[in-house]
Amino acid sequence: MAERAADPPDYGRNRRRQDTPRLYEDPATDRLLDGGRFGDAQRVVELGCGTGRLARRLLRDQLPPTATYRGFELSERMATIASNRLQRWADRASVVVIDGEPPLGIEGEQDIAERKALLRRFGYKL
Numbered sequence: 001m002a003e004r005a006a007d008p009p010d011y012g013r014n015r016r017r018q019d020t021p022r023l024y025e026d027p028a029t030d031r032l033l034d035g036g037r038f039g040d041a042q043r044v045v046e047l048g049c050g051t052g053r054l055a056r057r058l059l060r061d062q063l064p065p066t067a068t069y070r071g072f073e074l075s076e077r078m079a080t081i082a083s084n085r086l087q088r089w090a091d092r093a094s095v096v097v098i099d100g101e102p103p104l105g106i107e108g109e110q111d112i113a114e115r116k117a118l119l120r121r122f123g124y125k126l
Contacts, residue, residue, distance in 0.1 A: 029054060038062035046071045049095055052082030059089045069093040 038044070038058055049055055049071030059069055069092065073079040079097045086093045 029057070033057065033062055036062075038067075039064060041067050043067065044069045049073050049082050050078050052085040052095065055082065055093065055095075056085055059086065059093055067092070071095040072098045074098060 032054075039062060041063055044055075044058060044063065044067065046055060046069070050073065052071065055069055055071055063069065069086070069089070071079075071082055071086075071094070073082060073095060074097070076097050079095045082095045086095065
């Protein structure tokens with residue numbers, strides 16, 4: 001496993017400021033939520049979940065009550081902030097600190113096919 005750098009010291013201290021660059025972020029997030037069909041989702045995985053703002057919106061407003069959420073984050077401080085933010089949904093939401101290596105284990109051929117299909121939708125040629 002590759003070692004990763006420690007979190008910058010301002011990650012914890014400037015949490016509120018990290019949630020404020022909404023001028024560009026919110027319109028893109030709104031568009032994603034409007035067209036994402038999350039009301040039909042059973043599982044959501046987010047790579048780089050940051051402070052958990054998107055996850056909270058998904059769990060509060062979009063996902064069905066049976067859906068689960070799993071966020072992956074490089075920063076321990078960000079993961080802690082996100083975990084605290086998602087505490088209300090702790091029975092179906094979790095945030096995991098990763099080291100930059102692939103976080104998802106390969107469980108079978110179906111998983112491989114689904115991941116390849118997702119990558120193809122984003123234009124990757126496999």
